Amino acid sequence: MTNRDVAIFFLLIVLSSFSLNLYAQDLRERTYLYEVLNPKHQEKPLVKGWAAHRSKEVINRGLIAQDMTNGSVYLSWRLLESDPENVAFNVFRIDENGTEIRLNKKPVVSTTDFTDVNVKYPSLYHYRVETIVEVTQFGTSEKVNVIPLNDGYSFRAVKLKEDCDPNRIAVADLNGDGAFDFIVKHPNYGIDPGGRPNTDSTTYKIDAYLSDGTFLWRKDLGLGIEPGIWYSPMIAYDLNGDGKAEVALKTGPNQRDADGRVREGEEWVSVLDGMTGKEIARVNWPERSPRYGDYNRNSRNQMGIAYLDGKTPALLVARGTYKLMVCDAWQLIGNELELQWHWDGDEENPVIRSQGAHGMHCTDVDADGRDEILLGAVMLDDNGTALWSAGVGHTDKAFMTDIDSERPGLEVFFAVEPFHKDGRGVCLVDAATGKQIWNIGIETFHVGDGMVADVDPQYPGLECFASEDPKGGSHAKYMRTAQGKTFGNIEDFPGCRNWIWWDGDLLRESVKGGRWRRDTGLSIGKFDGTVLTEEIRGRLMLMADLVGDWREELVTVEKGKIRIYSTILPAVDRRVTLMQDPLYRNHLAHRSMGYEQSPVPSFYLGE
Secondary structure: OOHHHHHHHHHHHHHHHHHHHHHHOOHHHHHHHOOOOOOHHHHOOOOOOOOOOOOOOOOOOOOEEEEOOOOOEEEEOOEOOOOOOOOEEEEEEEOOOOOEEEOOOOOEOOOOEEEEOOOOOHHHOEEEEEEEEOOEEEEEOOOEEEEOEEOOEEEEEEEOHHHOOOOEEEEEOOOOOOOOEEEEEEOOOOOOOOOOOOOOOOOOEEEEEOOOOOEEEEEEOOOOOOOOOOOOOEEEEOOOOOOOOEEEEEEOOOOOOOOOOOOOOOOEEEEEOOOOOOEEEEEEOOOOOHHHOOHHHHOOEEEEEEEOOOOOEEEEEEEOOOOOOEEEEEEEEOOEEEEEEEEEOOOOOOOOOOOOEOOEEEEOOOOOOOOEEEEOOEEEOOOOOEEEEOOOOOEEEEEEEOOOOOOOOOEEEEEEOOOEOOOOOEEEEEOOOOOEEEEOOOOEOOEEEEEEEOOOOOOOOOEEEEEEOHHHOOOOEEEEOOOOOEOOOHHHOOOOOOEEOOOOOOOOEEEEOOOOOHHHOEEEEOOOOOEEEEEEOOEEEEEEOOOOOOOOEEEEEEOOEEEEEOOOOOOOOOOEOHHHOHHHHHHHHHOOOOOOOOOOOOOOOOO
16 A cells, blocks of 8 residues: 555545534534535635626605694705715705795704794795805705695605505615605515415506606516515615616416416516516526425525625525525626526535525625625625525524624624524624624524614613514513623513614614504604604504605505605704615615515614
C-alpha cells in the first residue's frame, strides 16, 4: 500500500467518523455546520440585474388635510430621504377664488405637521406645502382638499365597484404619480389547505383603483385558482423600473376537480400591466411534487420582492412550507421574465426540511449590499443558497428587525409551531448567522403567534410577545424584553396581530377590536390601557405609512369601501417616511398575501 493509499484510508475513516458524529449531534450543532459543509454555497454566481443604481419608487409629498371636530384643519406631510437635512416648510391655505395665505409665521422645521385653527368652512379651502432651504423655495406639494368629517371622524374613502368585499389589498403606485394606489382581491372568502372541500364555484377577482378612487380594471382568476390565501399569492411592485408598478400573481387554466380542488394542470407566474391588467409576461410556477407531502396542506404558495444584487428588484416565487421548500428568483426585463436562480430545499437535510413559514422577509442581513431572504427558520443568501438554518422547525411567525438596540445588526424573533421541550419554541437569533441569542427556557407546545414592539420605555429594545395556539393544548402567553427577560403582568398581554405608530412618541400602539368598547368598532391604545382613538369603523386590513408624516395609516374595509384613517394627534418630531425604508416597504409589499403581520423597519424604532 502506497503512502497515498494510506492517506486516503485514514481520510475515509475520519470522514466516516465525522459523518456519524454529525448525525448524532444536536440539530443546533448541525445547523452551525450547514454552511461549512455546503459546497453549493460557493458554486452559484452572484446575481447581476438590469439596474445600474438601486431602483426606487418616486413618491410625492403625501400632504393630507383633515377636518377636526373643533373647527380646525390638521395637515401632515412626508419628509423624504432626498430632502436636505436643513429643509423647512411653509404652509398655504387657498380659498375658492384662488387667493393664497401663508399660515406659518416662521418656517416649520421640527415636525412635518401643522394645525390651521378657526376654519369656519373647511370644504371651501385647499392647502399646499412649500419646501424651502435657507429661504430658497425649491419645490411645492400637490394641492389637496380637506377630508371631511364622516361618522364623527375624518377618513379618506375609496368607493369599490359593485360593493365588493376585499380579501386582501396591495398598495403600489400604478400610474407613476407618486401616490399609492390599491389592488384589491375579492370576495372575502377562502378555504384553508387543511380544511373542507371547496364545493362552490367562487372565483377570485382582482380590481385596480388609483388613489383617488378611479377604477382601472378587473381580472377574474377563474376556476384554476382556488379561493384561499395559499393558492392565490399576489404582489404589486415596480419590477422593470419604469416608474409604474406591475401586479404579479399565480394563474392557471380554468379547471377544478369534482371536489373543487386543483390538483393537475399548468400553473403560471403572470405579470400584469398595472394600468390595464393586461398580461405582459408568463412563466411556469414551481411544479407540483410528492416531495412537498400532502398537496392540500403542504404545497402552499408565496411571492416576494428582494434586491438580490442590491439594485434590481427580483420577483420571488416560492412553494412549500412544512416539508420541502423551493424558491425561484426572476427579474423582469422590459416585458420578459428571466430566471436568476432556483433554490431547492433538500428534503433529506434535517437542517433545511420542515423549516418553512407563512411569509418571507427580505433585506440585507450581512452588510454585503445585497438582500437575503428569510423563509421561516432558513435564511437564503442573495445567490440562491442557504446561508443558515436556525433548525427550530416551522415558524408560525418570524420578525426581523433591530430588536435589541444594544446589539449590532438585526435579530430575528421566532414563534415556533413544533413542540420544544428546551425553550426554543420562543427564541431570538442573530439575523446574519442564525446563532441563537436567547430562548425562554421552558416547554412550548404550538406557539402560533408573535410580535415585537417597544411598548414600555423602561426596557431597552423592542419587547417580544408570543402566544400558544390552544389546539396545541396550551393557552400560555409569553412576554420578554429584547434581552429575553420576563417583564410585566401576563394579564396585560396586548395581543400579537395589529400594531401601529399613531401618537407622537416612539412607542407602538395596539389596534383592538374587543378589549375596549366592543360596540364602537376598532380602538387604538397604549400598552398601559390608555385609549387614544376609538370608533374606527370597518374590518381591519393593514397598517401602512401611506400619506402624511412617518406615522402609519389604519386601513379598514367594508362592502364597497376602503377607509384610510390617519392620526390627528400632533407630532413631536420629524422622520423620513417609513415607506422609503427597504425592509418596511418589503413588509408592505408582502402584506397582500399570507397571514397578516405588522410591518417593521430595518432600524430600531422605539424610545
